Amino acid sequence: MRTLSLLDKVLTEIDQSLRVVHATAPTTERPNPAAEMPETAPLNEDDRILVAKLMRINHAGEVSAQGLYRGQALTAKREDIREQMERSAMEENDHLNWTEKRLHELGGRKSLLNPLFYWGSFTIGAVAGKIGDKWSLGFVKETEDQVIKHLEEHINRLPPHALSDMAILQKMKADEQHHADIAMQSGGAKLPFLARKLLMPLLSKVMTKSTYYV
Template sequence: MRTLSLLDKILVEIDQSLRVVHATAPTTERPNPAKGVQETAPLSDEERQLISKLMRINHTGEVSAQGLYRGQAMTANRPDIKEQMDRAAMEENDHLNWTDKRLQELGGRKSLLNPFFYWGSFAIGATAGKIGDKWSLGFVKETEDQVIKHLEEHINRLPAHALADMAILQKMKADEMHHGDVAMQSGGAKLPLPVRKLLMPLMSKVMTKSAYYV
C-alpha cells in the first residue's frame, strides 16, 4: 500500500470535512437508539423548537469531535492511538447522523458555524497530537467530560415525553464516557488545572451558546 504524502493526507481531510459538514460521513452502522421509540404524547411547537436547538448544539458538538479526533489521529505517534482515534471518530459519526436525522424530523437546521468548529477542532487535535500522545489522550478525556456535562443538562431540559430524544442523548452519553475511560486507560495524562477548569469550560460554552442561536 502506498504511503500517503502530506498533500494526500490534506486532501483526505478536506474530503472528510465536507462529508461531515455537508453530506453523510462513514459510520459503524449501529442502529439509531430512537428507532421504534414512540412518544407518549405529541410535542408542542415550543417543545419542538427547544429540542431542535438542543439537537443543533449536539450535532455541532459531534462535528467538533470529528475534527478533534481526525486531527489527533493525523499526528499521533503510536499506531494503536491512531487506530483508537479513528474508531472513536467513526462512533462519533453515528452520533452525527442520529442528531442530523432528528433535526430533520423536528424541522430544525444545522448550525451555520459547523465548518469553523470542524477546522478549529482539527487544529486543536493536531496540535495536541504533536505535543505527545499522553497529552492528546488527556485532552480526549477532558473534552468528553465537557460533552457529558452538556448532555446531562440537555437530558434534564427535555420534556418527559420526548422519549426519542432521550434515547439518543442517553446513548451518546454512554459512548462519551467510554471514549474518555479508554483514553485514560491507554495512557492519558491529566491536563493542567487551568486547562481543565478554565480553558475547556470556556471552549465548551462558546460552542454551545453560539450553536444554540446560529
C-alpha cells in the same frame, strides 16, 4: 499499502470535512437508539423549538468531535492510538447522523458555524497530537467530560414525552464516557489545572451558547 504523501493526507482531510459538514460521513452502522422508541404525543411548538435547538448544539458538538479526533489521528505517534482515534471518530459519526436525522424530523437546521467548529477542533487536535500522545489522550478525556456535562443538562431539559431524543442523548452519553475511559486507560495524562478548570469549560460554553442561536 502505499504510503500517503502530505498532499494525499491534506486532500483526505478536506474530503472528510466536507462529508461531515455537508454530506453523510461513514458510520459503524449501529442502530439509531430512537428507532425502537414507541410513538408518543407530538411535541407542542415550544417544546419542538427547544428540542431542535438542543439537538443543533449536540450535532455541532459531534462536528467538533470529528475534527478533534481526525486531527489527533493525523499526528498521533503510536499506531494503536491512531487506530483508537479513528474508531472513536466513526462512533462519533453515528451520533452525528442520529442528531441530524432528528433535527430534520423536528424541522430544525444545522449550525451555520459547523465549518468553523470542525477546522478549529481539527487544528487543536493536530497540535495536541503533535505535543504527545499522553497529552492528546488527556485532552480527549477533558473534552468528553465537558460533553457529558452538557448532555446531562440537555437530558434534564427535555420534555418528559420526548422519548426519541432521550434515547439518543443517553446512548451518546454512554459512548462519550467510554471514549473518556479508554483514553485514560491508553495512557492519557491529566491536563494542567488551568486547562481543565478554565480553558476547556470556556471553549465548551462558547460553542454551546453560539450554536443555540446560530
